Amino acid sequence: MTDAPNTLIEKQQAWYKAVAGVFARVQKKDVADIPLDIWQKLIKTTYDGIPINPLYNRADELEEAALPGVFPYRRGAAGVGQENQGWGVAESFDEKSTNQQVLDSLYNGTTNLVIQGSADIATLLNGVYLSLCPVRLFAGVRTVEQAKALFAVADSQQETPQLIELGATPLTSMVNGGATISLDDTIELAKQAAQRDNTRAILVDAVTFSNQGATDAEEIGLALAAGVEYLRALTDAGFTIEQALDQISFRFATTDEQFAQIAKFRAARQLWARVAEIVGAPEHGTCPQHALTAPVMFTQRDPWVNMLRSTVAAFAAGVGGATDVEVLPFDWAIPGGLPKTSRSFARRIARNTNLLLLEESHLSHVIDPGGGSYFIEAFTTQLADKAWEVFTSVEAEGGLQQAIAAGTVAKLLDDAHEAQRKDIARRIKKITAINEFPNLAEAPLPADLRVEPSRVRRWAAEFEALRNRSDAYMEVRGTRPAAVLIPLGPLAKHNIRTGFATNLLASGGIEALNPGQVTPGTEEFTTAAKSAPIAVICGTDQEYDATGKDAYEALRAAGVDTILLAGSPGHEFEPDGYLNMKIDAAATLAELLTKLGA
Template sequence: MTVLPDDGLELAGEFPDVPHEQWQRLVADVLRKTGKDVEGDAAEDALSTALEDGLRTRPLYTARDTAPAPGLPGFAPYTRGSRAEGNTNGGWDVRQCHTVPDKDAVLTDLENGVTSLWLSGIPVADLAATLDGVYLDLAPVILDAGAETAPAARELLHLYDARGVAKNAVRGNLGADPLAHEARTGASADIPAASLARLCAEEYPGLRALTVDALPYHEAGGSAAQELGTSLATAVAYLRDLTEAGLSAEQAAAQLEFRYAATADQFLTMAKLRAARRLWSRVTEVCGASGAGGQVQHAVTSSVMMTRRDPWVNMLRTTVAALAAGTAGADAVTVLPFDHALGLPDAFSRRIARNTSTVLIEESYLARVVDPAGGSWYVERLTDELAHAAWEFFQGIERDGGMATALRSGRLADDLAATWEARSKRLAHRREPVTGVSEFPHLTEKPVTRTPAPAPLSGGLPRVRRDEAFEALRARSDAHLAETGSRPRVYLAALGPASAHSARLVFAAGLFEAGGIEVVSEGSFQESGTTEACLCSSDAVYGEKAASTAEALRSEGAAHVSLAGRGEYPGIDSYVFAGCDAVGVLSAALDRLGVS
């Protein structure tokens, strides 16, 4: 290591220290101009953002925001990564998912940057044909066969043997995950996880037998802490089963690979994966399995965040999610194609998905630095707070009898449903905007169609999407268009000069279009062909013209007159404003317009 000479210069040494209290006073001065008379910590709290799990992100993080030392990459508690070199040795494993037998798609992926295969729901009889031409000693295979795990595992191992792959060269995962299968289907299955684990431990040193899949809980609406807590509870249940079957604690821990969702919330995703490694390190320490090393992670871009409308935006969402997962130290990253919510991906969407990781690794150089977020006061504090919230949720599951009991009693389903209900309200009020759906919708967009994908497993926990409430509204509008030849409409009455009405006109247009309601702002109300009108202007103009304009509109046939803004004005039936229940407002408007 090179030691630089002391030249007497100190970074920022000529600048005086600025006390945190001084910054808070400046914040308070600005907030006072907006009508908020707060000081000190209250001023800082006014700019904080509430997250799920009782967490809050503050506007400023400094050295006073302490967190436990994260350690070094490759060493316990593995917060900074399970490997000392992180992903600097060629980047993360680019793992793509295939849900139907398609040899050509598999080979195209492998020839163009994909480094491992995730086979989800491929029939056992089609495994050999799907993997025809694949160099099995070079491309790890991860199975996800649910109730067919045992026969799928036997078939895959037979393929390795038939193709002359040495047992010590086999890499991948047999995908045994009985609790995730039960979470998906509501029914238990005979998945011999312990015997598969014993086989791998004795004969296939590079092959793991079990997956701890947290996606069912994320996709049921769970929060980051709930996703982590359920993964820990699942892993602990598997450790108990494997050690009872004769494996040592270290052998059992070494058979597990964890699967998490990566979302477009970049920093929360980074904190989640870092916290997951720290929490698992604590579990293995307590169980006497520290020698198994750090948690092996497979991150998958979230299906909950994927939209069916304006699906091209999904490319941006998955890029941010993959960036977060890769820089957080995930061992493998799966980028779902942008058309994932619409059906089977085509060649173009698969290409974009695999190239997302390639660009991040090869062109953006994100794999050249180990844990680039390490040392960030914000990320370290968020990691610590999330770890504590997840540990508390995990302990609650354990107190109630463990993961299987939590699933079968309905306790876990209730917890996830409560979390999703609260989030659904934020989505409905557009406090959590969804670009292309609840914000900046594109009514004349040409629909993207795809071949239907195989039906996912069902019968257990629900699968939710952020776009579902607005998608239902848009579907009603589409059906109306198909039946009548036109969409439901609302007339926007702009009052006063452009400087007075422009902002609220744009707001109202975006709101109504999010529900599939076409806006008309040119010509007269009678020419608009609707019975619905909305006034758009400033508060000052409303005071002068709202009542008389509403009366005039009614005389022309308006059955319902709304106003963009707040207040109490004669003749106004309802108000639309930032933070209103957009789903409720739009659903009621469609009802009034006769849209079934």
């Protein structure tokens, strides 16, 4: 009997051998012919160029980070021994909201209020104690007048407000053209805020960068650049560095990429503390760090899946140490929400997503749950390094405004967006219910709701545009555009590729007609061939070599316009195209829809 490995090196070698054994079985080779470093094929690389290993262990251990509540606040702003309440549950209200809705939300678990647009603040906050409930504005061009209204409410109450944030976003709004107040007006607002208790005027809204395609490192790096730009403007206006730091808050997007988001919030907090240290005020290196479930990940089709995405995203932000988390309603991407779905239901589900994580999963009982994880600690460090590179490159151009004016920021975001778009189009990056497992039987959205949210490059947009074409076709003709499958051989042999083709075609809104196994030369084959102008031959490679050419020629004889093969080249016949994991699925499906008249 072999002794179990007991040293780290021995354990690693044992794991390398085990991985090599798996590769040997899959490749049907002798394990001696498989190199021990074959495990490196399992490494995945993020869009920031960070390699993600398949396994982390003590060999990846870093120097122990400072305790929570201790500079550089990587592990959280709250210190050990302090009462831990977890993160705040944020919810937005606008001019359509009522005071009763606000009070009901607070009664049912909301802890942080976000007031958008031109809402009547005095009415909306009637009965709300600002000493117990942080309030943040997100009012765009109306920030100054809404701030006055909020100040009036605060002054009417005897207790000191817990936290008031005015949410001015002049720099980050430059990236997407969002309406906002000027930087000069923001500085004047900050002067007023500095004279009040627990009041901050400026929001570095990094969600803006995420909405335009930023990677995690780019989102952090550009946010740091915006924060430093504000520090310069404030100190030039006469603020001390401590006062300037105390006027700034951050908001980041959180996606369903769980570990990346945990690392993102930790890295962002650490790097802002580093900025505060550099400017001479490390003790002011913490500030509110808000999280918003990322608009880019929300889908219009099968929006119920957004509940799952939001749960993972909220979990990641909370575990990463966000001050508060706002979960958008699951049907956020649909103008006015999903038809026949009440707004109160959508808001309640969003709120309860946070509450389930906090109250039933007991995540609020632990500070920095990811602390000490070899993977999370290594990921945080690598992401921080990449984000600092982005920040310093922007600083080298003279700061964020200069980089925006030069087009550097736009190119950075365009390139990042295009890299992700290509992976989604090729189904390397998978979006459930969109480019994987779409529900073609789903009731179509009304035509007036098939529009894109403004200033957001959603991941699902390209595939959903194909689905929109399919819906418009069905509205005119009563059926969806369709392609017929030509299954060769028995079910056990063609089922994998008929399933693959059906799923792929459905992601573009094309119905797959499956007649079951057909044999060239039979009446059933001819009937199937004439049922659609596009045919997809499906079967095993062996079946293609045996009967594929006959099927191809029979389809041509039947007058089929376009013949595709589910698989790859290398057979005796050449179809018009291939359906496999390597194609640009979005482009292929768009071409097929055009051929079908959609």
